[in-house]
Amino acid sequence: MKLRAKSPRRRFLARAMTAAGALTLSGCDALSRTTWFPRLLGSGEKISETAQHLLTPRRAMAQEFTEADRSPQFRSNGTSMPDSAEYEALAAREFADYRLQVSGLVTQPASFTLAGLRQLPSRTQITRHDCVEGWSAIGKWKGAKLSALLDVVQVRPEARFAVFYCADPMGDNGTDLYYESIDMDDAFHAQTILAYELNDEALPVKNGAPIRLRVERQLGYKHAKYVMRIELVDAFHHIAGGKGGYWEDNGYEWYAGI
């Protein structure tokens, strides 16, 4: 072993290395609590989005699976029963009074009953749901194609995002409602559906009844449950925390393709 530091320079280097080791972790934690550093780290999100979009065509399809691949039960994560009197009333009448409002940058604002949504062109797909936490589950979804619904309301050309407002109150105070947003490429993607069935049965409350967004090439938190209203917008900085979604407002990436 030749670890003895003979010269002052080596002694300095040895001390510097020890200090660097100890400082690395606490330094990282201090940096995490600044505003500028997480923003710098956040530039990785934009690079990932750009690179992934360059590599993969916007219309590329997510993998679809066979019946045999389906998970025995589809796990519920996040809200499993929205804590809201309004939602409870809707659920009590099996969503007979449910109306999906579609507004914003559209020529024909409209509202849809559950039966009305079922009359729109539909798609059935067995896909994998990837949670940001790391687990995956495979389920069979059936729902109205979002593109078909958007064709009914006629999206105006200046619309850039579809925002989904949900029924489930989030956070400690329970006043922030869950919401999400996707861009128009994802909104018109063939696999983007407003699901009303999971595994050949009406969508259970724990998985987002009556309507859950499926946006198959992104992580689970983009797949908004309990969708009550859709708004077409040209920007979302004025909505809630301004980051385009409940989890985005809490530090997660808006682009959840990775």
Added chain:
Amino acid sequence: MPTKNVAAGVRTGTYLYYRHTLPVRVMHWINVVALTILFLSGLNIFSAHPALYWGKSSYTGRGPFFEISAKENANGDLVGVTRLFGHNFTTTGVLGASAGDEGDRVPRAFPSWLTIPDSRWLAMARRWHLFFAWVFVLNGLCYLGYVIASRHLSRDLAPTRKDWRSIGASIIDHLRFRHAAGDEAKRYNVLQKLAYLAVIFILLPLVILMGFAMSPWLDSFLPGWVDIVGGRQSARSIHFVVAWLLLAFVLIHVFEVIVSGFWNQLRSMITGRYRVDVQARDETAR
């Protein structure tokens, strides 16, 4: 200080040999920073769902083959339990349950000193991880371009016929901690070459590819490609295992640096210059 250059044929003295070029040194240290952060932030991300599965999803009817969890024992104390292929190990204090912010024992897969950030903070850990993943990948691409263009790869890393013949002797040398000196120390030995090549061309590409496989967007690049390794959850498991194999490589690498002359090795990766003992030449000549 070592003496200045000595002419060939002089049997004693030392001189500094320029062993690592500036690009290699810079890329080496960028890699140290990037891999350290990737590993520590990766452990934080893993802690959000500390279980590994084999297959296309986590819910296939089979449970996880590896799981870190916290349970309460009869006294109401938190106990860390690590389960591997059906065997339970009590790992309190390190895995499953360890000291939280206030020093009390809390459920957490990896201890705070092994994760970036120190608290369970998935969103921030992902920012660290996905940013430094780019640093690591771009640095790696630069490295590959450089070692090919500069012929560092073909000249210094590719094993020669002589290397292959000396593999037995090299294993014995390593086991006896006998290290190259003199001119021999200017070159990588065969085990070193094979280890570096395995890391550069197998482990690092694999860990990157398995990271890609976890991205739902990249899975649509060629739907089904992730099934080559058994599915997305298999890919996640491989990503995790390879990360630990890389750590094992780093530990062996640092160990070898220490036992083969720490300061000399460290200087050669900072200034590029490695001190060669000329008198040692005869001892190592074989």
